[in-house]
Amino acid sequence: MAIAIDIRQVVKRYGTATALHGVSMEIADNEFFTLLGPSGCGKTTLLRCIAGFEDVTAGEIRLFGQDIARLEPNQRPVNTVFQQYALFPHMSVIDNVAFGLKMKGFALADRRAQAGKMLEMVHLSDFADRLPAQLSGGQQQRVALARALAPAPKVLLLDEPLSALDLKLRQAMRVELKSLQEATGITFIFVTHDQEEALTMSDRIAVMSQGRVQQIGTAREIYETPVNRFVADFIGETNLLEVSVDAVTDGMASVTLPGGHRLTVPAATGTTGTHHVSIRPERLGLAAMGDLSAVVERVVYLGTDLQLLARLDGGAQVHVRLQNSARIAVPAPGTRIGLTLEEGAARLLAD
Amino acid sequence: MAGFLPKSGAESTGYRGIVAPLLVPTWVMIGIFLVIPVILMGIYSFLTKEFRGGVIWDFTLAAYDQFFVTRGLFGDEPAQIEWTYINIFWRSIWQAGIATLVCVIVGFPTAWFIATRPPATRSLWLFLITVPYWVNLLIRTVSLKFLIRDTGPLNEFLIGLNLIDAPLPLVNTNLAVQLGLFYSYLPFMVLPIYAAVERYNFALSEAAADLYASRWVTLREIVLPVVKPGIIAGCILVFVPSLGAFLAPDLLGGAKTFMIGSLIEEQFKGSQGNWPFGAAAAMILMTLVLIVLMFYARAAAKGDAP
Numbered sequence: 001m002a003i004a005i006d007i008r009q010v011v012k013r014y015g016t017a018t019a020l021h022g023v024s025m026e027i028a029d030n031e032f033f034t035l036l037g038p039s040g041c042g043k044t045t046l047l048r049c050i051a052g053f054e055d056v057t058a059g060e061i062r063l064f065g066q067d068i069a070r071l072e073p074n075q076r077p078v079n080t081v082f083q084q085y086a087l088f089p090h091m092s093v094i095d096n097v098a099f100g101l102k103m104k105g106f107a108l109a110d111r112r113a114q115a116g117k118m119l120e121m122v123h124l125s126d127f128a129d130r131l132p133a134q135l136s137g138g139q140q141q142r143v144a145l146a147r148a149l150a151p152a153p154k155v156l157l158l159d160e161p162l163s164a165l166d167l168k169l170r171q172a173m174r175v176e177l178k179s180l181q182e183a184t185g186i187t188f189i190f191v192t193h194d195q196e197e198a199l200t201m202s203d204r205i206a207v208m209s210q211g212r213v214q215q216i217g218t219a220r221e222i223y224e225t226p227v228n229r230f231v232a233d234f235i236g237e238t239n240l241l242e243v244s245v246d247a248v249t250d251g252m253a254s255v256t257l258p259g260g261h262r263l264t265v266p267a268a269t270g271t272t273g274t275h276h277v278s279i280r281p282e283r284l285g286l287a288a289m290g291d292l293s294a295v296v297e298r299v300v301y302l303g304t305d306l307q308l309l310a311r312l313d314g315g316a317q318v319h320v321r322l323q324n325s326a327r328i329a330v331p332a333p334g335t336r337i338g339l340t341l342e343e344g345a346a347r348l349l350a351d
Numbered sequence: 352m353a354g355f356l357p358k359s360g361a362e363s364t365g366y367r368g369i370v371a372p373l374l375v376p377t378w379v380m381i382g383i384f385l386v387i388p389v390i391l392m393g394i395y396s397f398l399t400k401e402f403r404g405g406v407i408w409d410f411t412l413a414a415y416d417q418f419f420v421t422r423g424l425f426g427d428e429p430a431q432i433e434w435t436y437i438n439i440f441w442r443s444i445w446q447a448g449i450a451t452l453v454c455v456i457v458g459f460p461t462a463w464f465i466a467t468r469p470p471a472t473r474s475l476w477l478f479l480i481t482v483p484y485w486v487n488l489l490i491r492t493v494s495l496k497f498l499i500r501d502t503g504p505l506n507e508f509l510i511g512l513n514l515i516d517a518p519l520p521l522v523n524t525n526l527a528v529q530l531g532l533f534y535s536y537l538p539f540m541v542l543p544i545y546a547a548v549e550r551y552n553f554a555l556s557e558a559a560a561d562l563y564a565s566r567w568v569t570l571r572e573i574v575l576p577v578v579k580p581g582i583i584a585g586c587i588l589v590f591v592p593s594l595g596a597f598l599a600p601d602l603l604g605g606a607k608t609f610m611i612g613s614l615i616e617e618q619f620k621g622s623q624g625n626w627p628f629g630a631a632a633a634m635i636l637m638t639l640v641l642i643v644l645m646f647y648a649r650a651a652a653k654g655d656a657p
Binding site for chain 2: 051052053072073074075078079080082084086087088089090099100103104147148151
């Protein structure tokens, strides 16, 4: 598949502060690609570098092979959906949507027709002559989307576009965005700090932290095979246990927990020494004789789930998530239990 | 919180009961110092002039007749339009218009510059804009005259640099009057535009650039329409007082640059004055200003008013 955006060693510095430390990634044509990370991780900076609102300090940004890193924003065939929408307050909805086409020199009749089609696509045909201030937040969001899609950009950039909406609307818009992306065939680059948003919509996700890409992969890959502590911890819930790695062979590591338990787990690293193991709480089970033994400290009732807080023999605390069922005998605090690890529940991380 | 906000029914009575007495000083001030003087001026414009200044209580249209109509030097020719005062008005509108235009051209970038500084230094810039206003307008205008006169620092400096041989004749020209008006009223342009630009959402400029607009098109299609209320407010605050200004034309201009403000001022000075004529000229000026404001109201109704 063709590469839509090829980011090579992009560095962005503000004075002495570095926002991006040589970020590289390839985003395929027609892909729904998400930049995920906490605030200040550089995801929005990277998006603004692609849009052209920020100059890159070093590196290349290629759009279908052409380096666009030094072009002005109005020379780049990419469009942006802004976080606070940034609709032109003095223009009607249809004029907002037609603005990009007007700038590209389309005739009035053509751009009206095209903008009308876009409004139809986002179900706002009846609002064409309103001003943005007369629309609800969700409607403004859809106008922003239609405006950015109208000039048929090669790549659409979305900067946390759902963060200003309430939960119900946000969930509905996720589905709508994904189907819009499939219908138009345009590459979407979506920035968010919300992992659920990222996991539900994206073809691939780049997890970022402190100006660096931590891991790139599908939702399943970054959840099930995180490479480091940051990714394992940021995506979902996990137990991070310090272990000493005795040996790594064929991607499997034999590790020793502080309590003396020995495990053989898939490894994201080839080095021995002190590392961390990530164990997903829902992949742990109860058994009389398990891989690990622990003492129950607390049981938290969460409705669909039960959360067990248990202390391993070595002193580390682990969370166990059990589906709430009548068949489960819930151990009382103080009980000694065995814990079994499902296939792939634990993973040795690079750090 | 009950009763704190205006509501319908019994509660609103209590709210109004508090507000009405508080408004009394405002109404008294506006009544005594604004409405009554305007009414008095209106009445005076229909009275007969008394030769040593002052008026005779005889109602007549003589003042307006003198303004608009001439019957020759000795009053024995057929009635014709008197152009003298209309020309003075026209020249004043022209002068005030140019001063306003120059204020926009200089004031907009200035306001933009201040509004785009970091918040901490913005108040310093605003403060600097207002510093000259701590000095009396008369003194500032006189200083300006000293600055630009034939033997003033500006001409001496230019001669010293051998850029010119003879001093530029600046005093007693339209240019000097416009310079005076521009200098007097520039902050009234800068401040409202600053207020509008400070509220401007710069993401709009990014959105325009993202949608293929050049910088110039972004300025024309997005920035100017959005900050328009501030520009219009600034134009009114500069144009209206420029129209009636008399210090700058008096001190910096000569007979050729005579403006409405000076014309009116003269009618109330000493025994040469003509109170009804001055009042009539003031009423005509006020009507003109009201027409300008109506245009503003219509322009503002199209966009959002400040």
